[in-house]
Amino acid sequence: MRQKQSDPKPAGHQRPPPRRIYEESQGKLPEGAACPDCGASYRDGRWTWQAAPADAYSHVCPACERIATDYPAGVVHLEGQFVRDHRDELLQLLQNLEARERKEHPLKRIMGVRDEGQGIAVTVTDAKLAHTFGRALHSAHRGSLDDPPTTSERENLVRVHWRRD
Numbered sequence: 001m002r003q004k005q006s007d008p009k010p011a012g013h014q015r016p017p018p019r020r021i022y023e024e025s026q027g028k029l030p031e032g033a034a035c036p037d038c039g040a041s042y043r044d045g046r047w048t049w050q051a052a053p054a055d056a057y058s059h060v061c062p063a064c065e066r067i068a069t070d071y072p073a074g075v076v077h078l079e080g081q082f083v084r085d086h087r088d089e090l091l092q093l094l095q096n097l098e099a100r101e102r103k104e105h106p107l108k109r110i111m112g113v114r115d116e117g118q119g120i121a122v123t124v125t126d127a128k129l130a131h132t133f134g135r136a137l138h139s140a141h142r143g144s145l146d147d148p149p150t151t152s153e154r155e156n157l158v159r160v161h162w163r164r165d
């Protein structure tokens with residue numbers, strides 16, 4: 001016979017209050033929101049890596065949201081024979097750059113890397129990071145860069161093409 005589980009907590013022992021859930025309809029994100037997935041916290045109008053206060057709202061940050069829904073903000077396409085010959089080295093360059101950027105900006109992350117017919121496609125959570133990657137590839141290895149101008153249309157996927165044959 002199964003016994004009903006009783007509350008193991010002794011009477012009078014206070015549990016910490018559950019994290020408040022922020023409602024999207026309230027408008028602007030309140031100060032002190034914390035992402036339950038990556039631990040980033042929302043302070044002074046931006047996401048940071050500072051520790052969140054104990055009573056922070058639980059709110060998934062935009063980067064984790066993009067990763068969870070597979071909805072990148074930018075794609076960097078690396079194409080050409082040089083890319084096929086130097087695949088690992090080029091990815092290392094981008095990963096190092098991402099690590100540096102992410103230290104200051106929690107929302108700038110690589111989402112994924114996949115091989116495609118002409119080379120490699122790297123998806124990112126932040127459009128500016130796609131531009132940064134394109135410029136870094138071009139300044140380190142020349143080749144040709146097709147870097148569309150940044151627009152305020154945040155919903156549009158930014159596609160950066162870098163090619164070297």
Ligand SMILES: [Zn+2]
Nearest residue numbers: 035038061064
């Ligand atoms: Zn997060």
